[in-house]
Each structure stands twice: as structure tokens, then as C-alpha cells.
Amino acid sequence: MKKVKIIAGITWAFICLILIIILFPGLNSFSASAAKLPFMKINPNYSGGEVAQQLIATGCTLDIRKPVFDGLIKKRNKGFVQLDWRGNVPDKIVDTIDYDLDNKPDFCIFVDRDQSKTVLYPINSKVRDIIISTPTSYGWAVRVELIK
Amino acid sequence: MQKKELMTDSLILGLSSGSSCLVTCGMVMFPYLMAGSAGVKRIAIDLSLFLLTRLVIYFILATLAWYFGQALFSNQVVRNVVPGILYIVFAVMLVWYSISKNRNQECPAKIVKTVNNHRLVPIFLGIVNSLGFCPALFIILTKGATQGTLIQSYIAFLAFFIGSSIWFLPLPLAGKIRKKEVLKTIGILATGLAGIIFMIKGITNLIGGIING
Amino acid sequence: MDNALTSSGMKKSFGRSLLYTLPMFLITFMFMTGGRPDFSRPASALAMVVTFLLVNILYFLMHYTGKTDKLRAILFIIFALSLSFTLINNMLETRNSMSFSQADILECKIPFCHLVIPMMILPAAFTNSIIFPGSIIGGFANIASMVVLWLVATLVLGRGFCSWGCFYGGWDDGFSRIRKKPAIKKISEIWKWMPFAVLIMVSLTAALSLIPTYCDWICPFKAVTEFEQVTSVESATKAVIFVSLFAGLVVVLPVLTRKRTQCSFLCPLGAINTVSNKVTPFTIKIDKKACTECFKCVEVCPLFALSTEGIKEGKVSVFCSKCGKCVDACSKNAIHFGIKGVPSGTMKNFSRNLFLFVSFLFMSVFSAGSIINSLQSLLNLIF
Numbered sequence: 010m011k012k013v014k015i016i017a018g019i020t021w022a023f024i025c026l027i028l029i030i031i032l033f034p035g036l037n038s039f040s041a042s043a044a045k046l047p048f049m050k051i052n053p054n055y056s057g058g059e060v061a062q063q064l065i066a067t068g069c070t071l072d073i074r075k076p077v078f079d080g081l082i083k084k085r086n087k088g089f090v091q092l093d094w095r096g097n098v099p100d101k102i103v104d105t106i107d108y109d110l111d112n113k114p115d116f117c118i119f120v121d122r123d124q125s126k127t128v129l130y131p132i133n134s135k136v137r138d139i140i141i142s143t144p145t146s147y148g149w150a151v152r153v154e155l156i157k
Numbered sequence: 158m159q160k161k162e163l164m165t166d167s168l169i170l171g172l173s174s175g176s177s178c179l180v181t182c183g184m185v186m187f188p189y190l191m192a193g194s195a196g197v198k199r200i201a202i203d204l205s206l207f208l209l210t211r212l213v214i215y216f217i218l219a220t221l222a223w224y225f226g227q228a229l230f231s232n233q234v235v236r237n238v239v240p241g242i243l244y245i246v247f248a249v250m251l252v253w254y255s256i257s258k259n260r261n262q263e264c265p266a267k268i269v270k271t272v273n274n275h276r277l278v279p280i281f282l283g284i285v286n287s288l289g290f291c292p293a294l295f296i297i298l299t300k301g302a303t304q305g306t307l308i309q310s311y312i313a314f315l316a317f318f319i320g321s322s323i324w325f326l327p328l329p330l331a332g333k334i335r336k337k338e339v340l341k342t343i344g345i346l347a348t349g350l351a352g353i354i355f356m357i358k359g360i361t362n363l364i365g366g367i368i369n370g
Numbered sequence: 371m372d373n374a375l376t377s378s379g380m381k382k383s384f385g386r387s388l389l390y391t392l393p394m395f396l397i398t399f400m401f402m403t404g405g406r407p408d409f410s411r412p413a414s415a416l417a418m419v420v421t422f423l424l425v426n427i428l429y430f431l432m433h434y435t436g437k438t439d440k441l442r443a444i445l446f447i448i449f450a451l452s453l454s455f456t457l458i459n460n461m462l463e464t465r466n467s468m469s470f471s472q473a474d475i476l477e478c479k480i481p482f483c484h485l486v487i488p489m490m491i492l493p494a495a496f497t498n499s500i501i502f503p504g505s506i507i508g509g510f511a512n513i514a515s516m517v518v519l520w521l522v523a524t525l526v527l528g529r530g531f532c533s534w535g536c537f538y539g540g541w542d543d544g545f546s547r548i549r550k551k552p553a554i555k556k557i558s559e560i561w562k563w564m565p566f567a568v569l570i571m572v573s574l575t576a577a578l579s580l581i582p583t584y585c586d587w588i589c590p591f592k593a594v595t596e597f598e599q600v601t602s603v604e605s606a607t608k609a610v611i612f613v614s615l616f617a618g619l620v621v622v623l624p625v626l627t628r629k630r631t632q633c634s635f636l637c638p639l640g641a642i643n644t645v646s647n648k649v650t651p652f653t654i655k656i657d658k659k660a661c662t663e664c665f666k667c668v669e670v671c672p673l674f675a676l677s678t679e680g681i682k683e684g685k686v687s688v689f690c691s692k693c694g695k696c697v698d699a700c701s702k703n704a705i706h707f708g709i710k711g712v713p714s715g716t717m718k719n720f721s722r723n724l725f726l727f728v729s730f731l732f733m734s735v736f737s738a739g740s741i742i743n744s745l746q747s748l749l750n751l752i753f
């Protein structure tokens with residue numbers, strides 16, 4: 010029994026040695042495989058959610074994301090919708106948004122990029138407030154608070 | 158306060174107070190809950206009775222807290238500042254509770270020794286335990302008292318009940334756990350930590366309340 | 371022969387030490403240069419040569435002197451400093467500040483660090499997603515590669531990760547070495563269970579709020595990496611907390627106690643590594659026949675892993691990070707590196723050689739990138 014334990018211990022130690030030797034050269038492919046695991050995606054509360062609509066104007070695209078209400082187990086009562094303007098974004102943005110795709114406008118938004126000023130005009134009563142309005146590497150992003 | 162935040166806070170509070178209940182009162186209650194029990198069925202019945210009693214008491218407390226809260230906290234300034242102060246006081250108590258050396262002597266469940274009828278023991282324990290007025294219960298009472306609606310007060314107490322009850326579920330297995338002392342230490346430290354979290358929350362609320370008038 | 375080692379028993383002759391260093395020399399050469407050293411850019415070539423030499427000289431000295439801890443600590447501390455330097459430098463270059471903006475969060479550009487892992491588990495199980503604004507793959511410190519690195523390291527080294535891999539541990543390890551003698555000697559043992567309480571609290575709060583609460587509210591190492599812009603009462607409170615924790619647990623207490631107090635009393639990942647210590651093959655063993663019960667090892671252990679009762683029973687607790695400090699302090703060579711299953715007091719040299727190779731290889735390759743990077747930036751600054 011004692012011998013078996015010794016052999017098992019040393020074998021395990023050598024397996025660990027091999028693991029460490031192959032870890033770094035294989036890191037890229039191990040990471041790529043790990044990235045494919047089902048839970049390896051950023052929570053929509055951080056990523057902003059999937060793009061639901063894309064409105065294209067001259068040189069500028071507006072991505073309207075799916076509203077995010079994700080909680081641990083069930084949907085939360087409070088959430089947000091993220092808007093991303095990409096490309097050649099004008100200094101003053103004025104847009105009317107229908108985030109729930111019911112063909113009725115839900116809110117209007119006005120962004121003055123130079124003054125960093127954002128004004129929200131809610132139409133739908135589920136639209137609450139501006140959570141974030143910020144310049145980004147691709148243009149400008151806004152998160153608008155919603156309730157269910 | 159938002160429903161989600163209210164539930165989260167109350168659940169954490171319940172979880173933290175549950176750990177201290179278990180490591181203090183649990184050790185006293187355990188022999189009584191388990192004494193003479195023939196099997197899993199009996200343990201389950203006793204435990205359910207115990208938990209049900211706690212739930213009923215908590216609903217009564219939620220109603221009372223909210224009712225008195227309406228009268229006491231009708232002024233906006235009082236509503237902003239008093240809960241912050243109470244939070245801090247109770248959080249200090251929670252921390253004190255975790256570092257106090259006489260923790261075991263404070264357990265109200267000891268009174269149970271005076272009850273003779275065995276069938277009533279779980280119910281009696283439920284009452285004593287939920288009215289134990291440990292520091293976390295004070296915090297939840299403040300929470301219940303400052304809610305806008307009675308339903309919100311119920312939600313707070315329900316989440317508190319769930320959080321604190323989770324700890325009692327493995328009680329029947331407690332005899333089998335080898336490192337009880339370690340678990341007890343971690344439970345006490347977690348209680349202290351919860352106290353610190355609520356103290357910080359209290360201070361932030363207070364400063365926020367003062368700044369926002 | 372292995373069993374009758376004296377205090378200097380781990381020392382090797384110059385030639386033998388060179389021989390033992392040869393595999394490390396070749397492997398680190400391959401990893402650092404990819405087999406084809408590039409001398410076209412002098413600053414980067416010089417940085418690489420210096421790092422390569424540093425690593426191999428330290429490893430050689432570990433064999434030649436028979437000492438482990440001080441030599442390990444040199445690389446460990448340099449790693450901590452260089453990583454912070456690289457991160458801060460990167461932040462300053464790209465954002466002109468050490469604080470990250472809302473845009474960085476929105477664009478999921480925050481570098482991931484292993485301390486987030488304890489808070490990821492429950493949300494990943496329930497929501498099938500990661501609650502961190504970083505990138506899954508690609509880019510600096512991405513989530514997939516950091517998780518793989520930590521997973522393998524904790525499996526192989528257990529809590530050894532905390533002395534051979536964690537780029538934060540180097541900070542309090544460094545500060546714990548500043549004074550020769552501790553000013554505070556008596557610290558209650560119960561605090562060493564605190565990381566488990568922190569682990570429970572942060573896992574629960576993170577799961578319920580879907581926010582990595584430890585990073586958001588507690589992590590003291592934000593002081594030497596990056597932090598949220600102070601824009602509200604809440605963010606100001608957070609700043610006060612992390613700065614105080616850094617000052618108290620990473621600087622002042624380690625200096626006064628000569629213990630790694632942040633790692634011992636706060637870090638939730640340290641708690642998980644403690645549990646994985648049960649799996650790793652490498653361990654510290656006590657040869658009761660050789661032990662004279664002088665308890666010098668208990669005194670020097672920076673992580674409260676040893677107790678006088680434990681030594682009498684020949685037991686080292688799961689808190690051990692295999693730093694080797696106790697091994698170096700023992701003049702009788704009674705406390706030694708070992709392999710699970712192998713009886714204590716036997717195969718001391720073999721176990722040490724194998725463990726050192728594995729742990730040092732991990733540390734040197736893991737740290738090389740950031741050391742080279744910071745040296746290069748420093749050289750560019752000077753010339």
C-alpha cells in the first residue's frame with residue numbers, strides 16, 4: 010500500500026510537470042477551447058445586449074440593442090436599452106427610438122457631443138432616465154433606463 | 158428602494174444573521190430539535206414547524222414595523238437620516254455580536270429548557286428564535302419601517318426569512334460535520350463582515366441623505 | 371543518503387547546479403524567444419537578455435545555495451512591481467489616467483485578473499455568462515487565458531500559486547520583509563479563516579447583484595493597478611475603502627508583523643487556493659525524527675500555516691503556500707519539500723528538485739512578459 014501511494018504521488022507530480030511544460034506553448038489553443046464553453050460570454054448587463062436593429066444614415070450607424078433585464082434567476086423589473094452610434098457621428102445627435110419594435114416611438118434623444126450634454130424625452134411610460142452617455146472608441150454610447 | 162435591491166439586501170442580512178443564529182442558538186436548539194427523533198420524517202416535521210412559526214412571526218413583525226414606520230418616518234428628512242443612523246448603530250451591534258466573547262450566553266433559545274411538552278418545542282423555538290432581537294433583526298425592522306408599501310415590507314421580511322432559514326436546513330446533518338469549530342469561526346467572521354458592509358451602507362446612505370436633503 | 375541530510379544538504383556543487391539549471395535555461399530560452407532571438411530592437415533585446423539571465427541565475431542559486439525563499443521572493447516581488455508598472459503605464463498611455471472610464475466598461479476593455487474568479491462561479495452557473503466587463507479572448511489579460519492559467523496553476527501548485535504565481539502576493543510579501551524583527555508578534559489565529567468569510571460574502575453578493583463586488587468595493591490592489599473614476603459619494607467611499615485596505619493590509623501590517631496579512635486575512639481567491647492545496651501533489655512535510663521542536667519555522671511562516679501543536683503532530687496546514695521560508699529557517703532540515711504519498715523524511719532532494727522545477731518554471735514564464743515590458747519601457751525612458 011505504501012509503495013502504491015508513493016508511485017501514485019510521484020506519477021501525479023510528473024503529470025503536473027508535463028501540464029506546466031505544455032501550459033504556455035498551448036495557452037492560445039487552451040484559451041480558445043475554454044472560450045467556446047457555454048458560459049464564456051459576457052453578461053448582457055456589461056456587454057449591452059445583442060443588436061436588435063441597425064439604422065444606417067450617411068456615414069453613421071445607430072445600433073439599438075435588445076433591452077436588458079437579466080437577473081440571476083429571473084428577469085429584473087428594471088433594465089436598460091443601449092444605443093451605439095458608430096462611424097462618422099454628427100456633433101449633435103437627434104434620434105427617435107422605437108426599442109420594443111412596436112412601430113411606435115418610445116423616446117427621443119438629443120446628444121450634444123461637444124458639451125457632453127444628453128437630454129431624454131420619454132414617450133413610452135416605461136422609459137425612465139439616462140444611465141450612461143459617453144464617448145467611445147467607435148463613436149458614442151447611451152444607456153437608457155427602462156422598467157418592465 | 159428598488160424591489161431587487163430590497164430583496165438582495167434583506168437576503169444577505171438574513172444569510173448573515175442566520176449564520177450567527179446557527180453558530181450560537183443552533184448549538185443550543187439542535188439537541189432539542191433532534192432529541193428522541195425517530196427518523197427523517199420526524200426531523201422534517203419539527204423543522205417545518207419551526208420554520209413556519211418563524212415565518213408567521215416575521216409577517217406579524219413586518220406589519221407592525223411598517224405600521225409604526227408610517228407614523229414615525231413621515232417626515233422626509235427623518236426618512237433620509239434616521240435609517241442611516243440606525244443602520245450604523247445596528248451594524249456596530251452586529252460587529253460587536255461577532256467579536257463578543259459571551260455570545261453563547263446571549264442565546265434566547267436557552268429558555269427552551271423550561272418547556273416540558275416535546276411537541277411544542279419546535280413552535281416555541283420558532284417564536285424565541287424569531288423574536289431573538291439579534292442586531293440583524295433590528296436592521297430588518299428598520300427596513301420594514303421605511304418601506305413605501307406594506308407589500309415591500311413583507312418582501313423585505315420574506316427575503317430575510319429565506320436567507321436566515323437556509324442555515325437551518327442542514328441542521329439534521331450537523332452531528333455528522335467534523336469541523337464544527339471551523340464552520341463556527343467562519344460563521345462568526347461572516348457576521349462581523351456583514352456588520353461592516355451594513356455600516357458602510359449606513360454611512361453612505363447618511364451622507365447621501367444629507368447631501369440630497 | 372537522501373534521508374541523512376544536514377542543514378546544508380540541499381546545496382549542490384557548482385557543476386551539478388549548472389546541470390540542474392540547464393533544462394530551465396533551455397525551456398525559458400524557448401519560451402522567451404520562440405527559438406529565434408530578435409536583436410533588431412536594442413531596448414527589447416537588452417530587456418529580454420536581462421530577464422533571461424535574472425531568471426536563470428536565481429534558479430541556479432536555488433540549487434547552489436540550497437536556499438529557496440529569498441531567491442523566490444526576488445522574482446516574485448519583481449513580478450508584482452513590473453505587472454503594476456506595465457498596467458499603469460498602459461493605462462497612462464491609452465487613457466492618461468489610472469482610473470478607467472464608463473466607456474472602458476461599456477466596451478468591455480477592463481483587464482481581467484484572477485481575483486474575480488470566485489465571484490464568477492455562481493453567476494456563470496445560473497446565467498451562463500461572465501459578470502465582468504472584459505474580453506473573453508484576445509487583448510490584454512483576457513478572461514479565457516487568465517482562467518486557464520489560474521486553473522492549471524492551482525491544480526498543480528495548490529496554494530503554491532500564492533507564492534509562485536500571484537502578481538499581487540508579491541506586494542505584501544515584499545512589505546513583510548522590510549523589518550528584520552516583527553513589532554507585533556501576537557495575532558489571533560482565528561483571523562486566518564476570514565478569507566473564507568469574505569469568499570462566502572462576495573460570492574453571494576456578486577451572484578445576487580451580478581456585480582463583481584470584491585473588485586467593485588474591496589480589492590486593495592486597485593491602488594496599484596486601476597480603479598473607477600471618483601464621480602459620486604459611492605465611488606468616493608469605494609476609493610476610501612481600497613486605499614485604506616491597501617495601506618493597512620498590504621503595507622503597514624505586513625511591515626509590523628512580518629506576515630502576509632492581506633493574503634492571510636482577506637483574499638477570497640487565497641481561500642480557494644487553500645482548498646486546492648488538497649489536490650496538488652506537492653507539499654511541505656515534517657520529518658519528526660529530525661525535528662527538535664525549536665519552532666523557528668512557526669515563527670517565520672508568513673501565512674500562519676504552522677502551529678506548535680501541528681509541528682508536534684508532524685502536520686502542516688492547508689494554508690501553506692510552499693514559499694520555502696520555513697524550510698530555509700530549519701537548521702536540521704526537518705521541514706522539507708515533499709510529494710504526497712511519499713513518507714516524510716524521505717526523498718527530500720528529489721521532491722525539492724521536482725517542485726522547484728515546476729513552480730519556478732511557472733513563475734518565470736508567467737512573469738517574463740511583464741518584466742521584459744517594464745524593463746523595455748524603463749530603457750526607452752532613460753535613453
Ligand code: SF4
Pocket residue numbers: 531532533536537538539540632633634637638639640641643
Ligand atoms: S492570497 Fe490572493 S492576493 Fe495573496 S497571493 Fe494568493 S491569490 Fe494572490
Ligand code: SF4
Pocket residue numbers: 654670671672673674675676686689690691692693694695696697
Ligand atoms: S509552512 Fe513553510 S512553506 Fe508553507 S507558507 Fe509557511 S513558511 Fe511557507
